[in-house]
Each structure stands twice: as structure tokens, then as C-alpha cells.
Amino acid sequence: MPGPKPNPVESDLCLPKSVDVVIVGGGIIGVSTALELAERGNSVLLCEKGQIGAEQSSRNWGWVRLGLRDPREIPLMTESLRIWQSLDERIGRKTGYVQSGILFGARTDRSAVDMERWLRNLEGYQTGARMVSGSELEQHMPGLKTKLKAALFTPQDGRAEPQWVAPALAEAARDQGAVIMTNCAVRCLDLQAGRVTGVYTERGRVACDQVVLAGGAWSRLFAGNEGIALPQLKVLNTVLRTSPVEPGPETALWSDDFAIRKRADGGYTIASGHENTVDIVPDSFRLAAKFLPAFAQEWKSLRFRLSHRWTIEARQSRSWTPTDVTPFELCRILDPEPSQKALRKSWAKARQALPALVGAEVVQSWAGMIDVTPDAIPVISNVQEIPGLVIATGFSGHGFGIGPGAGRLVADLVTNTAPCVDPAAFRLSRFSDGTKVRPDPGY
């Protein structure tokens, strides 16, 4: 059962000799940044080692949500929601965005208290978010068999189609003059007197003043070769999609055991609610101290395992020169095996809970590698040690919905204009300046 295929984006053919900004990575963050920068009149080259949106950007749940957001991300997500609302019109293409609302279910009194806390995080944002139960809950999820005490309902939230969005944004960036190169890895930066003067790609050098590193799960490796410590690990999330279901709920639901949302093709995308697989790799030990608070907090939802990923990552080069073939060229698309256990569990739980799914079949399943930071919020930051380098990575599984807003903020940093939101929480230096770094409690 092959994984999801994002809509294909043809590569431009000619590598420019010189641009204002090079973007490393063609996921949703990279393409959103490319669009923002090109619209502002900058010359932009986006280099993607594989295909546009072929890793986590096409494998995520397709949720666009303010609900259960770390409070530090709420202003940026609010900006992102504003962008989503007119994105199709702006780019002249379909993203599948629908403001369908999301229910975050609470099965116990304790979980209902947690949801009320999440609700308080949204106070002052005029979202219409509220706790629902009884008939209002039934109205959104007819016949739901999971007994919920209550649910946090966030009507401003919704969904879009991960296989459409990054390709659509890349094409829109190209309409605005950006050059989009696929199968073209950036190997390393060209630095003169410590600042960015260009990049070395696998097809040659390109001069530029600014580089945005938006490499998702590959960002730590790229940064490490430049001498930048970026604490980032990967967790694997397993997802499935069903055959079309008619009629089925419009509102998405995140219960303890599964998360479900309607798709544009009439089926449903279903994932295990909180369960993620963590492959033990050499970085697990290198970064253990930094991730300890997050691991302790998330212990119940993490399934640690020793797998072939240990050998792959242990053998991976961690430093190279512009003429070496890099790990980015050796793995064009990270396409991990889904966890069969997680698949069986989420499908069984979803089918038990939702009568609408009786008769539906699983038609595809896949996994994606989520790049996480020790505090589960991204790095969107200039790099003090390397003027001209901006890092935008570590979205910790929340990158799809927040992507368009993140692209705007990155463009603000690159062009040194007033940022659309305060970027302080996302600075890279928080991992080294003594800040107590941990996910939001209750996350």
C-alpha cells in the first residue's frame, strides 16, 4: 500500500547563478516562505532534495487548528488562520481548506478539566470556542458511541488537503517569480567572513545573501554540518484513509484513541490520537538531557523501539564538503513504514465509535516523520553565529496548519521588517541560554 503522493510539481530546469534568498526544503514551511518572499519582490530559489511536499507536509492529518495549541503558538496560528481563509483566492488554486470545526473529546472528568484549561488559553481571541456536551455534541457527531463527558469545540478550526497544499503554494510562488528546483539538494552554505554568501547545491553554487533552512526532519543534520547545534528528534505517526463514507460527520474529532477528519474525496483521514513511535537512534542519547522533560511529560503516548533506523542514522555522515554526496541525496524521500499496531488500533477504535464508518474500508496507510524540539514549539529564528541564515523547523507535528503564518513570519525575519507576531518564543538561542525549555504543561 504505497504512501500518499502529493500533486506533482515539475522542476524548473536552470539553476540561477544568484538570487536574494535560497530556501532549503520544499515542505509547507519552505513553500509558504517562498510565496511570501516572492510576493514582496525578492528573487527566490527553493531547492528540494526530493519532491515538493513529499515528506511530512503530505503525510500529516490535514488539521488547521487553534484548539490544543501551545499558548506560545496561538498568535502565530491566529495569523495563519487569517491567511487560510483567503488562501485559495490569493493563489488561484485549491487547498481543500474548510472551516469545519474540531471537537476535542474528554472521556473523563479530569480530561474535561484539561479541555477547560485549553479553552482558557483562547480567551481574548474571539474564536467562538466552547465546551459542548449532550445534544450539541450529538449534533456534530451523530450516533457517537464513545462516551464523552464533554468536548472542547473550536468552530474556527478546520482542515485542508495535505497532498494539495504544498504543491499549490509552490506553483503560486513560481507564478510570482520564484525558481523551484526539485531533486536538487543543497549540500552546504558558502560562508565568507562568517556570513552567508551563497549555497552549494548538488548542481553547483548559487550566490545569495540569505538562506532559510526549512528542512523538516533533515534540518538538524544540515545545521550540524555548519556547526550549529539544533536539538531535534523524530517521532513517527501512522495515518490511514478510508473509502468514501456517506453521510459522515463534517466536524473533525480528536478522542483519546483516534483522530478523524473528513477528506475532500469523501473518505476520512484517521490517526492514532496521541500515540507516536520513537525509534531509538544515536541522537536519542546525544540529546537525552535536553528532551528529558518532554519525554517525562509525554511518556504515556510514546512507544520507544529499536529498529533499522538505528543502523541508518549511525551510518549517516554528519559532516561533508561541497563536493561530497550528502545524506540528503542518498534519501530523497523519507517514507517510513507505518506501525501496523497503531493502524489496527486507531481503525478499530474509530469504527467502534462512529456508526458512519461501518461499511467503509481502509484504502491507504502511511507514516510520517515528525521533527520535534524539546519544548514542542518550532524554531523560527535568525542564527546569531551565521548572519544571513534563518532557521524555520521543529514544528513538532503542528506545522501544517501553522505553515502559512510561519512562512509570513520567516519572510519578516529575512527582510528585516516588523514581524507579524513576536518571534521571541521561537528563537534558537533558547536551547543554549539557560531558558527552562519544556512543552506546555498539559500538552
Ligand SMILES: NCCCC(=O)O
Ligand atoms: N500531530 C497532531 C496534530 C495535528 C496537526 O495539528 O497537524
